[in-house]
Amino acid sequence: MTQLKNVFHLYTILVRVCIVLNLVSNIKNITFQENTGAFIDQFIPDQFIAEKLAKEKVDFLRPFIQLEAKINLEEVKQSFNALIAEKGLTIHPPKNNDAIYAQFEKEAGFPFPAIIKEYLTLHNGIDRCAIMGAEDIYNEWKDWKKCYDDWTQEGLFSTFYINKDKALLMYTTPYWIPFFDLEDGNFLAFDFAPNTKGKAGQIIRFGADVETGYIEAEDLNTFLKSLMGNEGEIEENEWFFVE
Numbered sequence: 001m002t003q004l005k006n007v008f009h010l011y012t013i014l015v016r017v018c019i020v021l022n023l024v025s026n027i028k029n030i031t032f033q034e035n036t037g038a039f040i041d042q043f044i045p046d047q048f049i050a051e052k053l054a055k056e057k058v059d060f061l062r063p064f065i066q067l068e069a070k071i072n073l074e075e076v077k078q079s080f081n082a083l084i085a086e087k088g089l090t091i092h093p094p095k096n097n098d099a100i101y102a103q104f105e106k107e108a109g110f111p112f113p114a115i116i117k118e119y120l121t122l123h124n125g126i127d128r129c130a131i132m133g134a135e136d137i138y139n140e141w142k143d144w145k146k147c148y149d150d151w152t153q154e155g156l157f158s159t160f161y162i163n164k165d166k167a168l169l170m171y172t173t174p175y176w177i178p179f180f181d182l183e184d185g186n187f188l189a190f191d192f193a194p195n196t197k198g199k200a201g202q203i204i205r206f207g208a209d210v211e212t213g214y215i216e217a218e219d220l221n222t223f224l225k226s227l228m229g230n231e232g233e234i235e236e237n238e239w240f241f242v243e
Helices: 002-029 036-043 046-064 073-087 098-108 114-119 134-150 220-226
Strands: 176-183 186-191 202-207 210-217
Touching (some): 073 220, 098 134, 134 176, 202 220, 210 220
Antiparallel strands (some): 186 202, 202 210
């Protein structure tokens, strides 16, 4: 019995030696210069690659982030109330959204922007129209953040030049916070990572049918005014849903 155990032990050692020799042979045969793809695939952990790709996106966005946007709330309130009266819309009354803001901050890594909090003191969504309340804003932002997280910087970046350097040439970023639902996966958003000639809080259009986010209005008040009358870029049937 003892002899059998010794044979088995020797066999186990030989198997391990063969495995090591095979591994060494493979390493010798794979050079970084000649077999870059195979080298990366076999010897660089997936987690390292994921972290590197995430860092590329963070490094790209960092110089553009501007969370301290400002609005004149009194002017916005006047435009908002005039729009509600003109279109005969019914608002959902504003409510305490602190839990949503806290969850957003936990997932985003930055505070829920103050100008959107101010805007949401006027309402919490509107019946049968594109204007979204706090929960819808958070949920849509979360869906688009997942898209951003899953894509590489190369996949998100667009070479389609537009905006005259006002908005980043991107498909989406976590600093575009949707607040106006154009349906079919398309939105208007507050932009807190504007390009070099843009400004924080500008309104951009982005979504499923938009290759690159682009400017819709210089600020919230200008945008609300553009919805009044019948001469704005957005037609009523795009955002004002009549039953």
